[in-house]
Amino acid sequence: MLLFFLAVPVFSEWKPMENDSVHDPEAPALSLLQSPSEALSVLPPDKSGNKVNWVEALRQGHINPRTNLFPETKIEVLDLDNYFSNTGSMKVVRFPHLPHTEWLDCSNCHDKIFKKGRGSNEFGMFSILKGDFCGQCHGAVAFPLTECGRCHSLTRDEYKKINQAELTQ
């Protein structure tokens, strides 16, 4: 019973497939498909996008996607954070390589979307909203751009401390 009540808010976010403007309501196979609300309800919930926190889903072992098609493909995971501080009155942006490289290959970003050099990419929120840089994925295949605080996550003070620590390394 408790489970039922907990599940309701998540379920109610999804429209039935007959009128979700994605599926053909006339399709005879529609009744054979599992509804997204049911399929995704077992994964860690999120408030936005497709209502699943995919980073947590992977971390907690709910899903175990295949990392490579060919055995010779080298998988590289990188635990390195980069920062973007040209954010006006917004918090500083922390870009974590770790959760990205758990899903993506270096070549998905380097050097087509981002040059590697620290501070070598000139862009701002306008280009992101246009669908470039971070916006090539966020709002398309990763959490949406309305989630400002997930990227703009560090206060100036927190950023200064990290910056100092890095400089004295």
Ligand code: HEC
């Ligand atoms: C996917 C990550 C991401 C999300 C989500 C995001 N931003 Fe940004 N934002 C950035 C990055 C990266 C920059 C560039 C900072 C730099 O160049 O130093 C930026 C820059 C900015 C700037 C600085 C001025 C400018 O035009 O570049 C403002 C203001 C800003 N964002 C507001 C927002 C607001 C408001 C939201 C939510 C509606 C938001 N951002 C969501 C990543 C993000």
Ligand code: HEC
């Ligand atoms: C989702 C996109 C993305 C992926 C995937 C990615 N990177 Fe990056 N990388 C970035 C961004 C953004 C920066 C920061 C560039 C800047 O400061 O303008 C960066 C910076 C770097 C830097 C410079 C860091 C520094 O502080 O000097 C190195 C080295 C790097 N990446 C290596 C890698 C490697 C190796 C992989 C794969 C294991 C990888 N990256 C995957 C986006 C990505």
Ligand code: HEC
């Ligand atoms: C090539 C695609 C791609 C690009 C480009 C990209 N991201 Fe992501 N990002 C992802 C994916 C995939 C995830 C994991 C799924 C999700 O959280 O929706 C993710 C997750 C994140 C997370 C969440 C980490 C967590 O622990 O929950 C942050 C923060 C983030 N991205 C910031 C950025 C910023 C800032 C930029 C630009 C500097 C950027 N991303 C560019 C694909 C991308």
